[in-house]
Amino acid sequence: MIELPGYAPVYSGKVRDLYAPLLADGEVDPDRLLLVASDRISAYDFILTTPIPDKGRVLTQLSLWWFDQLADLLPNHVLSTDVPDAVAGRAILVRRLDMLPVECVARAYLTGGGLGEYLATGAVSGIPLPDGLVDGSKLPEPIFTPSTKAPQGEHDEPIPFSRVVHDLGAERAAQARDLTIAILLRGNEIATERGILLADTKVEFGLDADGEIMLADEVLTPDSSRFWPADQWQPGRPQASFDKQYVRDWLTHESGWDKLSGEAPPPLPVQVVDQTRNRYVEAFERLTGTSF
Incomplete structure (x- = not known):
């Protein structure tokens, strides 16, 4: 700092x-x-x-x-x-807000950790999904797939909605779920007009002094969401993206680093840095209609 x-x-x-x-x-x-x-x-x-x-x-x-x-x-x-x-x-x-102790995630498309969970169980966060879905499949409707908010350096773990109800109470849990899905739906309404699909997103909520829920941290960015170019969307394979998936892919497929090793990842080469920056800037410019 x-x-x-x-x-x-x-x-x-x-x-x-x-x-x-x-x-x-x-x-x-x-x-x-x-x-x-x-x-x-x-x-x-x-x-x-x-x-x-x-x-x-x-x-x-x-x-x-x-x-x-x-x-x-x-x-x-x-x-x-x-x-x-x-x-x-x-x-x-x-x-300053009293932050909700849950990672609020909504998915409109199946990929990433949600895909792995689906392939193993046929469900994501306890929500049964249709048979035959593949990487990149659009879901019948967006789903709320919360996770724990783990300390830095530890992994967030998927949790069922019942755990959110236990932690927050039924009314606040339903509010967080419905707002997370509404944010993803609104995001996709706007993004698809600009040639971008929002596959999923993570949002943070907090409560003010009066107990009113507020959107906090960041929202619908390439760090908190998966952004896919709509004209390249093709279920059944990993999707092209405007987000940090490019960095994840380089780490797991090209760098020689094993994410299960416990060792820190290697430095990023110049071309990966440049391509990542370009993707973030292009997402910004496409969505906002302004130059960065």
Whole structure:
């Protein structure tokens, strides 16, 4: 984390760093946080040693754009984009929230961990699916497939909806499920008009002081979602993508690294860094209709 005058470092995650604004008396602001998106990239629960230039700016600006598109569905945590010059463009001032202790995931297409679970059990997160689905199949309707929110360095694990009900209560669990699916549906309504399919997404929710649920962290970015070019979608094989799947594929198929070894992944070569940046920027430009 970099030093920011007037802010106290709070937490450094896989991609984002949190700072607390300092009040005039030097005390920490109890109501606000500065959320800074770095250029770090993670894969398979490892933070890679090679950053992706401009990634933090892409994630922040795309999230801000999506927050506007989703504003009628639920409020979000954004207070201001007036931030220190050192983090301009990749940071926002946000409300402090009591974060829900569940990773809220919705899937419109079958791939990744959901595909593996389906092939083994015929279901994902306890939800039975039709026979004969393959990698990239569109699901009859989007499904909510939550997971644990594991500490950094550990793996999130899929959980059934009953576990979410146990952890959050029936009403709050249903609210989180319905909002996650609504966000993915709205995202796909907008993205498909721009030639992109949103296969799945992960969102974060928190509660404000009045107990109102709010959208937090990031939303519908290449880090939290799988973005596929619609004109190349072909079920039965891995899909072309605008997200960090390109990095995952290089690590597992070309780098010689074994993700089960417990060893840290190798540095990314220049061409993988450049191609990853290009994919993030193209997703931003296609979706927003503006140049980065």
